[in-house]
Amino acid sequence: MGCSVSVLGMRKKKPNIPEVSVFVPLMRIPAKSNIQISLKGLVPNDLLDKLSSLRNQILLLTEDTDGSSTTQIWPVLEEYLPVLIGLTEKDHGLEELVEFKWKTVTRHQEASLSNSWFELLSVIHMMTVLTLSEANSLLIPEEHLGSEIRTVSTDSKRDAVDLLLKASGYIEFCIHEILVRIPPETKRSLPKDLQEGILEALSIQALGQGTEIQLGLAMESQKASLSVKRRLACEQLSYFSQAYGCLSQCDLSHGYGKKHLWFIKWKFLEAKAAAYYYHGLIMDKGTDPSSSISAVCCFAAAEELLTESKKACLSFCLANPVSRIPPFWGSMKYLNQKIPEVALKKSQMYGYLLEQEKGLQVLPDLPEFQLSLRPNDYRLPEMDPAWDRESWEIESQTLKEHLKDQEDMY
Template identity: 50%
Template sequence: MGCTSSMPNKMYNVGKKKNKKRKLNIPEVVVFVSSLSLPGETNLQRALRGLLPRHLVDRLSGLRSQIMILAEDTGGLAFNELQRALEEYLPVLIGLVNKEFSLDQTVDFKWKNLQDGRQEICIASSWFELLSVVNMMAILSMSEANSLLIPKDGLDVAERTVSEDCKKDAIDLLIKASGYLDFCVQCILVQMPPDIKAKLPTDLQEEFLGAVSFQVLGQGTEMQLGLAVENQKATLSVKRRLACEQLKYFAQAAAYFYHGLILDKGKEPSCHITAVCCFLAADELLTDSKKANLSFCVASPVTRALQALPDLPDFSLSLRADDYVLPEMDPAWNDEKWEAQLQTLKEHLNDSVDEPENE
């Protein structure tokens, strides 16, 4: 994988001139996590004035602001609190993508990525907002899994251990994250028109989301294999099957291996800097891997195969993503009184547009 061998708080000097070099901190990583995006300032009251009841607009705005403030204050590390806030926001947000209300392109939703200097992305699409929210839930699940697998004792990497319960909880979180990502690809992106899709950032494109979904399942299988290796009761056939499944997942997640290249495609200078750091870290890991491979190759063939290895058996994948389903739309959207008011307002707005033309 590479991630399992990453070093904690690795520092890299980036820049050509000595007096202009920047030191970047590459945090310890066990689970690959996409860069986190946070909601930006969006004036829902102005965009939805006259189209929705005041109390519903205030609720939408309040829930979104709660997510924004919580994420800003904690840097996205308050996993449980943020997940609850996002789950509370979703039922109210779903009304904006409901075709019955025709509000899909009413609001310019803004999001900012923590990795590229907080550059804002603004797209007038409620589907973009829904995609960003569900994707954020996936990233939080991956981040929480990563935190469970990094011991807090501060010991040397070789001496630290992670409990079996933490590993199992991390696997469950990865399966959940994969479910969120699959839902983004299969149920949200398909609703977007091509012009909106073209505006999406790299980490919300279909190919990237699909690759990360396969990759987190591969990492979950890798942890299952680790648990099987540590379990004396696990048979060799079980370990072999898990190893084969792991390779199959990684083969389908090619974008993971080219993460540095993906980052380097970003338009911001910080994307290029981060990509360089990824390449430097990958080069160090590759060097260590070559040393380990060389020591194995020169060893006496006691257990090493003397002849060419046979092709791996083609097992069906056993670890699958959770099936994620959106919650029910908030009951406030089904209030008959304001629905009649909304229809009247729409007719009034249409009449206002037609009047200048008639004159």
């Protein structure tokens, strides 16, 4: 009996294979840094304690939960930012005094840079990941996790769009307000997943996914016309095309790099299938033979793209780290059924025209539209009042204390 119990006790737990609706980058979390030693004697002790304490809280919370407890982490991040901003102020002369260390939740990669802008970049990147993770959770209700059916409420979809726009805004701030302040030689030492191209792709794809959700909502609305649905599908295609262009120029040898690329390919193909399907429906309303033939070409292209998108989805799911094959939901739940049906029906209906007018069998170009979604504007909070230097009282440090601190750093 004892042996059987011990064998059972040694059985491995089933791996927790996640389901992905919104692509969430690999979380980076703080690693221990010697803030107090680096800044001792340069800023007041109470400010130093606050800075160090808040960062340590983030470190402990993220290590305990692998960054999954957003409700606990957010308040600390929001409290840490105003204090951290003081280190980036040029007038304070402290930008490059602290060596900030960050690591991935998998503990496989660690980055260490003596630059307070790197710390700010890492914090806002963490905020982005938490926001995308929250959007992903909204679109994968726990009661449907692993199920072949996924039902997402309208409110959850709209909330997810808001979160995607917020995440895109965070990344745009990183690109245009933080990366530009990091010296080129330091920028070259940034972790690969903080490259400008990867951040830009992440921002654009968030807008693409927001548009994808809007397309699904339009399909559920009786008021949305074919033109509106085609426009949304074409906009979604434009976003993912841009995101792919950004990502394809980057070094993707980091953690989720290849999986990220497969995600964008998958979504790009889905969007293109949807765009050609709705373009075909509009072309089919024409009365001349060329319109009917163009419509059939659109439906055939949509069906082929749908097949390719399923292959890309499988490649995405198999790419490291492995994820579940998601059920069809939103716009694709409808299109996965309708595209093959309509393609077959229309090819049979207009088969005689295809034989007679072979010269007209040319896939028409998709229309281009001005993109509707924009990232939310993000601004940093006000700097903590504790950085008011007029009220500072800094204790002097003896040579012996200074030498001891230097020993503690190594």
